[in-house]
Amino acid sequence: MSQAFALIRRFAQETAGLSLDEDKRYLVEDRLAPVLRRERVATLDALAEAITREPCSDLARATAEALTINETSFFRDKAFFEGFAQSILPALLAARAERRRLRFWCAGCSSGQEPYSIAMLLDEQARRLAGWQVEILATDLSHAMIDTARRGIYSQFEVQRGVPIALLLRYFRREGDFWHIADHLRAKVTFRPQNLVTGFRDLGAFDVVFCRNVLIYFDVATKRRVLANLAGSLAADGCLALGAAESVGGLSDTLAPVPGQRFLFRKAGASATADKLAVL
CATH class of the missing domain: 1.10.155 (Chemotaxis Receptor Methyltransferase Cher; domain 1)
Known part of the structure; x- marks a missing residue:
């Protein structure tokens, strides 16, 4: 070497x-x-x-x-987003009915496809979320990726990787060879640079943290440290969403799988919303 x-x-x-x-x-x-x-x-x-x-x-x-690796796509892992729309979001709406506030964090957002996918699903529930305060924070180590995500401009190839035609027509406008995220949807996401390795105690607590297909690039020691920090960023009954090839097994005593939910993890001993996700 x-x-x-x-x-x-x-x-x-x-x-x-x-x-x-x-x-x-x-x-x-x-x-x-x-x-x-x-x-x-x-x-x-x-x-x-x-x-x-x-x-x-x-x-x-x-x-x-x-x-850094910046592989991403809209609605990556279709099964996860179906579960989010059909199980996770309804459980959160029920659990937060009095507070009427939701906070989501996409950690390692790359060029923005994941947070915009989440924003589209939430916008589809606009009537149910009327009067709610909904925050989507998206972060990435790369300042260049954050700039790209903020612009919200994607190629034909990028939108073809996952965006259903109905959502493409509703939430994008075409200009030449590129597709631009609708302004009202782009305004729903806050992008900022953030290094997961150095810690993030200033972000507050989130109902769902999405850190999907990020841990696979870390060594074991870093995975443990990042998972511990992510657990600390969850609300008491919040959930962590990982990628299909990722788990907390042997890496965290603080997090445990949500029964019946392949991609979701919660704080060990948590109940309420996290338990509801297993039966919805």
Whole structure:
């Protein structure tokens, strides 16, 4: 293993929780090549030395962002979103009927398809949610991805990956070769940069936290730390939604599966809303 790769590997783990094995070396070099050109850094060795010396610099941030995976799509994992619309949301509406407030957080939102998918489902319930305060927070490590998400402009290929035609016509407008999220829907989502590895105690408590297909890129120690922090961000009866290939088994004593719900986890010992989800 070259010294440059070893330094970059350590930087990626400490900064973004990314696990980069030796077989990812060529992928790392490929992803960092544009950074070298854009920032006018001569070699990978020079880059590794610079980000090690100044891990909070703009160059270090650009390096971390280049190494992250930004795979996403609208309504990814159809079964999950069907469950959200048919079980999770009705249970939340019943549990929050007096307070009439809902808070959702999409952690690791990439270019915005997941939070906009959630916003569409919530907008479909506009009559039931009349008079409610609904907040959707979406965060990502990458400032570039956050900027893309805020714009809400997607290619034909991107909208074809998951958006039903009825929702496409209702919530997007076409301009040339691109589709723009409707302004009223875009206004429902608040985007901000956030590093899951460094903690997030200032965000408050959420009814549902979506951290789907994010943990798969972390090493075990980082998964444990992030799950502990995510559990701390849940309301007492709130739920954490993970991806189809993710679980809390062996990683968290604070979270437990919601019975009958494949993708959902709750605080161990929680009841109320979390229990209702198992029977709806």
